[in-house]
Amino acid sequence: MNHLPLIIKREYLTKVKNRSFIVMTFLSPLIMIGLIAVVAYLSQLNKDKERSISVLDESGYLSDAFQNSENTTYSYLEGLDLNTAKKLVKEKEDYGLLYIGKSISLDDISNHIKFYSEDSPSITIISNLERKIEKRLREIKLQQDGVSMQQIEASKIQINISQESFEGETSSKMDNIVKLAFGGIAGYLLFMFIIIYGNMIMRSVIEEKTSRIIEIIISSVKPVQLMMGKIIGTSLAGVTQFVIWVLLGGVLLVVVTAIFGIDMAQMKTPQQDMVDQVMQNQGAQAVAESLIIAIGNLPLLNLIIAFMFFFIGGYLLYSSLYAAIGAAVDNETDTQQFMFPIIMPLVLAVYVGFFTVIEDPHGAVSTIFSFIPFTSPVVMLMRIPFGVPLWQQGLSLLILIGTFMFAVWLGAKIYRVGILMYGKKPTYKELFKWIKY
Amino acid sequence: MNDLLVADSVSKSYGNFKALNQVSIAVPKGSIFGLLGPNGAGKTTLIRIINQITMPDEGRILLDGQDLRPEHIKDIGYLPEERGLYKSMKVGEQALYLAQLKGMSKTEAKTRLKYWFDKLDIGDWWNKKIQELSKGQAQKIQFVVTVLHRPKLLIFDEPFSGFDPINANLIKDEILQLREEGATVIFSTHRMESVEELCDHIALIHKSNKVLDGKLNDIKRQYKTNTFEVGLQSNKSEEVLHEIENSFQVFPATFKNLHDDIKLNIKIDEATSPNDLLSFLTARAEVHHFVEVLPSANDIFIETVTNN
Numbered sequence: 001m002n003h004l005p006l007i008i009k010r011e012y013l014t015k016v017k018n019r020s021f022i023v024m025t026f027l028s029p030l031i032m033i034g035l036i037a038v039v040a041y042l043s044q045l046n047k048d049k050e051r052s053i054s055v056l057d058e059s060g061y062l063s064d065a066f067q068n069s070e071n072t073t074y075s076y077l078e079g080l081d082l083n084t085a086k087k088l089v090k091e092k093e094d095y096g097l098l099y100i101g102k103s104i105s106l107d108d109i110s111n112h113i114k115f116y117s118e119d120s121p122s123i124t125i126i127s128n129l130e131r132k133i134e135k136r137l138r139e140i141k142l143q144q145d146g147v148s149m150q151q152i153e154a155s156k157i158q159i160n161i162s163q164e165s166f167e168g169e170t171s172s173k174m175d176n177i178v179k180l181a182f183g184g185i186a187g188y189l190l191f192m193f194i195i196i197y198g199n200m201i202m203r204s205v206i207e208e209k210t211s212r213i214i215e216i217i218i219s220s221v222k223p224v225q226l227m228m229g230k231i232i233g234t235s236l237a238g239v240t241q242f243v244i245w246v247l248l249g250g251v252l253l254v255v256v257t258a259i260f261g262i263d264m265a266q267m268k269t270p271q272q273d274m275v276d277q278v279m280q281n282q283g284a285q286a287v288a289e290s291l292i293i294a295i296g297n298l299p300l301l302n303l304i305i306a307f308m309f310f311f312i313g314g315y316l317l318y319s320s321l322y323a324a325i326g327a328a329v330d331n332e333t334d335t336q337q338f339m340f341p342i343i344m345p346l347v348l349a350v351y352v353g354f355f356t357v358i359e360d361p362h363g364a365v366s367t368i369f370s371f372i373p374f375t376s377p378v379v380m381l382m383r384i385p386f387g388v389p390l391w392q393q394g395l396s397l398l399i400l401i402g403t404f405m406f407a408v409w410l411g412a413k414i415y416r417v418g419i420l421m422y423g424k425k426p427t428y429k430e431l432f433k434w435i436k437y
Numbered sequence: 438m439n440d441l442l443v444a445d446s447v448s449k450s451y452g453n454f455k456a457l458n459q460v461s462i463a464v465p466k467g468s469i470f471g472l473l474g475p476n477g478a479g480k481t482t483l484i485r486i487i488n489q490i491t492m493p494d495e496g497r498i499l500l501d502g503q504d505l506r507p508e509h510i511k512d513i514g515y516l517p518e519e520r521g522l523y524k525s526m527k528v529g530e531q532a533l534y535l536a537q538l539k540g541m542s543k544t545e546a547k548t549r550l551k552y553w554f555d556k557l558d559i560g561d562w563w564n565k566k567i568q569e570l571s572k573g574q575a576q577k578i579q580f581v582v583t584v585l586h587r588p589k590l591l592i593f594d595e596p597f598s599g600f601d602p603i604n605a606n607l608i609k610d611e612i613l614q615l616r617e618e619g620a621t622v623i624f625s626t627h628r629m630e631s632v633e634e635l636c637d638h639i640a641l642i643h644k645s646n647k648v649l650d651g652k653l654n655d656i657k658r659q660y661k662t663n664t665f666e667v668g669l670q671s672n673k674s675e676e677v678l679h680e681i682e683n684s685f686q687v688f689p690a691t692f693k694n695l696h697d698d699i700k701l702n703i704k705i706d707e708a709t710s711p712n713d714l715l716s717f718l719t720a721r722a723e724v725h726h727f728v729e730v731l732p733s734a735n736d737i738f739i740e741t742v743t744n745n
Binding site: 010219221222 | 452485488489490507510513515517519520521522523524525526534535537538539579582
């Protein structure tokens with residue numbers, strides 16, 4: 001008798017009808033968007049804060065090095081000694097006082113520069129000042145050596161290397177950014193999905209054990225069927241939740257942006273710096289165009305198909321392990337010792353993905369990790385946008401499916417024995433024994 | 438074929454621990470079969486093997502003359518000792534689900550459920566969650582789910598635990614009625630008075646081995662000690678007592694009676710018939726009470742287990 005559809009249906013409906021599931025489904029996007037809005041708002045607030053910095057220049061070199069910017073105004077103090085200046089700045093409640101003392105030569109000047117302030121100044125402000133001073137002094141030095149301002153200006157060159165493969169495919173830096181984004185999102189999505197819904201499967205197995213219904217159920221169905229039903233049913237509930245999150249999140253994002261007028265694009269993350277670099281060199285129009293071209297350049301069909309297979313394969317592999325853990329223990333606190341070996345390869349995969357693949361998508365490390373079944377779903381998904389030969393994808397997928405089947409077999413063994421074991425906190429040695437039963 | 442279920446030298450080990458050692462039982466059709474044994478003897482293992490939850494290492498199980506197959510699941514109803522239901526699921530949905538797992542169609546399951554819910558007067562629980570019910574109430578649901586698909590073989594592991602006397606009686610009557618309707622029942626319990634009351638056959642498993650097996654009455658006959666409990670009245674009771682003590686082995690007896698002067702357990706040897714004893718007694722006193730002492734299931738259980 002095939003009860004799989006029945007079990008899947010029950011698992012799905014219980015999950016979806018569960019009150020906390022419903023609450024989380026609709027609350028999470030709200031919380032996320034709320035959080036993003038708050039962060040965006042705060043960072044904007046921070047940026048809008050105006051600062052004034054007083055400059056006391058006794059060396060005379062930096063008289064016009066500091067131009068007022070949007071958020072910072074510089075005021076030069078003339079003819080005051082340091083102590084009076086400090087007192088004055090404190091009274092004015094300026095952000096700080098930049099003091100450049102007298103020095104014999106340009107090289108010596110760095111020993112005489114100090115910044116006085118009430119609170120310790122932010123790193124960005126200090127490095128900003130340093131950059132300005134360095135630039136100014138370099139220019140002065142060059143001029144002393146007989147190089148004119150025009151020559152300095154003229155010496156600045158912008159480079160934007162255009163890339164082309166031996167087969168004649170052109171690509172740009174934008175391509176790489178898009179590839180990174182696609183791979184990163186796919187890999188990270190899988191990682192999150194496994195952690196959230198793997199845990200859910202584990203809990204639902206434990207629940208069956210603690211409510212002691214398990215013996216009745218498995219007198220009617222095979223443990224493997226029950227396990228697969230749980231995995232598939234929970235995954236479908238997960239997909240449902242994910243889709244709602246994405247839709248709701250998207251709508252909310254638009255609404256929030258419209259209402260509060262917060263420009264999300266202004267939020268900067270380190271990854272965006274790379275984007276900014278590219279943008280600086282091109283006009284907005286050109287950026288949009290190259291973005292579309294870059295997306296068009298992606299192996300989209302390959303990407304979508306590979307995403308589906310690796311996502312499903314990776315997810316099933318991990319969830320069968322989660323189910324086995326759930327079967328082996330009596331309560332959630334006992335799961336800790338078994339969780340570590342599962343989380344480790346996952347975290348490793350994400351790290352390899354974000355550090356090695358970005359650096360060198362076809363290097364030895366990336367390639368090896370895209371074949372190891374526990375890391376391959378994440379790493380391979382991140383590599384594919386950069387173009388991976390089909391045989392490699394196929395081989396990796398085969399290994400993944402093979403391991404998945406092995407994991408299901410193993411999981412089912414542990415599951416079959418474990419679901420009827422109560423009161424014992426199992427050790428690895430015991431699990432090994434169960435496999436042999 | 439008069440036996441619905443036959444276990445033929447079934448063995449099962451967990452690692453180094455032998456849970457069942459060459460156990461054979463035969464459960465006749467239409468009987469109530471008591472599966473007895475101390476805790477940890479291997480009863481649950483045997484029941485799980487019959488339910489195809491675990492596989493035996495050796496031996497085989499026949500249901501209605503056929504080797505046990507996955508299709509037989511629908512012919513068996515099992516009420517485990519460790520019972521439970523999905524706590525946050527509604528009673529009706531849950532019962533439907535479990536019935537469908539046993540191979541019933543949804544509409545059929547609905548009709549049958551309605552019948553049972555009306556019969557046990559629990560119809561208004563349909564939309565309640567299990568966690569809102571008391572333990573005894575949940576047990577009732579569990580009982581209904583066990584018998585719903587009209588299995589040929591019913592296996593009850595401690596079915597009365599958790600029930601108050603009224604509900605226990607109700608369930609007992611239902612079990613007896615199911616037997617009338619043709620079901621065969623395997624009944625595992627530690628409560629010997631219900632064994633006495635319900636079972637026709639018993640098997641006793643001790644330390645993974647079957648140590649006793651057969652019709653309850655036959656076993657009792659085997660274990661009888663030819664002892665009779667008698668109550669006598671006489672004017673010369675001391676004299677009579679002396680005479681009896683000279684002729685038979687005598688033990689004191691206690692039973693409730695209105696006015697018997699002499700209360701005794703008298704053991705006779707093989708050569709003496711009960712009638713001989715009776716005529717011996719009637720010649721000397723007025724016999725008010727004459728009963729053969731039969732060993733109770735409890736006595737047999739304790740004696741067998743301690744002797745093995």
